[in-house]
Structures are given as C-alpha cells and as structure tokens.
Amino acid sequence: MRTGLIIVGIILLIAGIWITVGNGSYKDTDTVAQLGPAKIEATHEKAVPQWIGIAGIVVGGLLTIGGFVKKS
Numbered sequence: 001m002r003t004g005l006i007i008v009g010i011i012l013l014i015a016g017i018w019i020t021v022g023n024g025s026y027k028d029t030d031t032v033a034q035l036g037p038a039k040i041e042a043t044h045e046k047a048v049p050q051w052i053g054i055a056g057i058v059v060g061g062l063l064t065i066g067g068f069v070k071k072s
Helices: 002-021 050-068
Strands: 025-035 038-047
Touching: 002 050
Parallel strands: none
Antiparallel strands: 025 038
16 A cells, blocks of 8 residues: 555656656647538647646655555
C-alpha cells in the first residue's frame, strides 16, 4: 500500500512539474462549418491550465510524503 502511494505520488509530481513548466498540451477539434455530409474542421493545440500542474505537484507531494511517513 505504501509503495503504491509513493509511486503514484512521484508520477503526479513529475506530471505536475511537466505541466507547470509549460510542456503540457492537448489537441481540440472544432467543426467550423457543415453543409450536409461535408464538414470543415479545425484542430487547435491548447495548453493545459497551470493550476492543474500546481494541483498535481501538491497532491503528488502529499501522497509521496504520506507513503514515506512511518506509522507509530
């Protein structure tokens, strides 16, 4: 159980840092126009909001610390 917390915490920490540095993005496709069966679509690359990266760092840090702290 503790090992699982540490692994998940480290993964969240790394992902949070990656997003906060500005490397996290995703693609979003919008339909610009549609006439019958024909569609015109545009694909945009958008950045993941920085607050998600910060939340990942905080939660990942808490899980990692919780995994390393020994219960009495």
